[in-house]
Amino acid sequence: QKEVEQNSGPLSVPEGAIASLNCTYSDRGSQSFFWYRQYSGKSPELIMSIYSNGDKEDGRFTAQLNKASQYVSLLIRDSQPSDSATYLCAVRVGNNRKLIWGLGTSLAVNP
C-alpha cells in the first residue's frame, strides 16, 4: 500500500514566523512531489513541485526533498494570515499520472 503521511495539525504559528510542514512517503519509486494549498471550501491549488533532492525556492516558499529519508517538506517564511489553509502533499509513483495524496496539514497563522 503506497502511503503519504502528514501531521494533521493544526499547526499554529505567529505572523512573520517560519511555518514548517512535513510529509513522508512509503514508495521509493516516487518521482514527483507536490504541495497544494486548499482554503476552506475551495479547490486545491499547486504552490510547489520538486523532482530532485535538495531545496527549491519560490518567493516565501521553499520545498525540500530527501529521497534517501523519504520525506519532503515545505517551509513558509514570513508567514501571513492569508497562508492559513490546509496544505496537501502529493506524490507521483512511476510513470503514470496518478497521485497519492496525504490527508493534509492545517496551518493557522495568527496575527
Added chain:
Amino acid sequence: NAGVTQTPKFRILKIGQSMTLQCTQDMNHNYMYWYRQDPGMGLKLIYYSVGAGITDKGEVPNGYNVSRSTTEDFPLRLELAAPSQTSVYFCASSSKRTTNEKLFFGSGTQLSVL
C-alpha cells in the same frame, strides 16, 4: 480562460437516484481526473482519462461511471446514489507534458445523498 468548469456546485439526491456531474476544460489537456474528498480526508481518485476514448479506474471507482468522448469533457455518472457517496467532488486536468504536471481543479460539487 475558464479553466476547468464543474456543474452543478451543489446537489441533494435521494437514495437510489442517479445524476451526472459535468466537467469541461478549455486548456486542451489530455489528462482529466475525478476525485472525491470527504471531510478531514485527502483526495481519493475515482476515475481518470489520458485522452479521448480512454478511461481507467482509480482507487474508489465503485458506484461511478465515466466517459470521455471529447478532449474537453469528462462527465461522472452516479448510478443508484447511496449515502456513502455524500462528498465533495473535484474534477481536474493536466497537460500531457511531463515537464508540467500541475493539476488544474474545478471549483467542486458538494453532493449530499439523503
